[in-house]
Amino acid sequence: MKRLCVVLTVVALVALIVAPVPVSAGLPSVLSTTELVENSYKWDGRTVFFKGEVLQGPMVRNDGTWMNLSNGNNTAMGVFVPKDVAMPVIAHVEDYRTVGDVVLITGVFHRVCVQHQGxxxxxxLNVTVVTPGSSRENPVRLDRVVWFLVLAGLLGLAMWLYYRKPARRIEH
Known part of the structure; x- marks a missing residue:
């Protein structure tokens, strides 16, 4: 019985050593805007991975290009791509009818950037389009139109009743 326990322990240890390690185990995780802002002192000046949807058209300047990226938590992070870094073509930017391209940024995080007025x-350092954007449908929903008309009519009636002038009575 004792020998069986030793053999099973050795087999388990060998399995753990030989077992394949996931590829992502050695890579740093992709950070969110919240993580970067809440722990800005920790990440300041360090290389980070950030993935987000392009919110507006990239703004080309003399020394590089600016992009605003959102990773889905109603906040945006400004990303500056210097001229010497290859900038992929951004085909879609987020708006009412479009899902923007999702890009993966490898770069240096600056809590207070001296080069860009704080x-x-x-x-x-690297920009890669992970998921190309696409158009989305936002159909007009008839039930919402009906509710809007009913509520607008009720509001109009309430305003008319409130602001109408009472008729003057003429006494003889």
Missing amino acids: ETDIHA
Whole structure:
């Protein structure tokens, strides 16, 4: 019985050593805007991975390109891509009818960037389009139109009743 326990322990240890390690185990995780802002002192000046949807058209300047990226938590992070870094073509930017391209940024996080008047930003070292954007349908929903008309009519009636002038009575 004792020998069986030793053999099983050795087999388990060998299995753990030989077992394949996931590829992502050695890679740093992709950070969120919340993580970067809440722990800005920890990440300041360090290389980070940031993935987000392009919110507006990239703004090309003399020394590089600015992009605003959102990772879905109603906040945006400014990313500066210097001229010497290859900038992929951004085909779709987020708006009412479009899902923007999702890009992965490898770059240096700056809590207070001296180069950009104290802005919090990421200076990109590498930019990769992970998921191309697409158009989305936002159909007009008839039930919402009906509710709007009913509520607008009720509001109009309430305003008319409130602001109408009472008729003057003429006494003889």
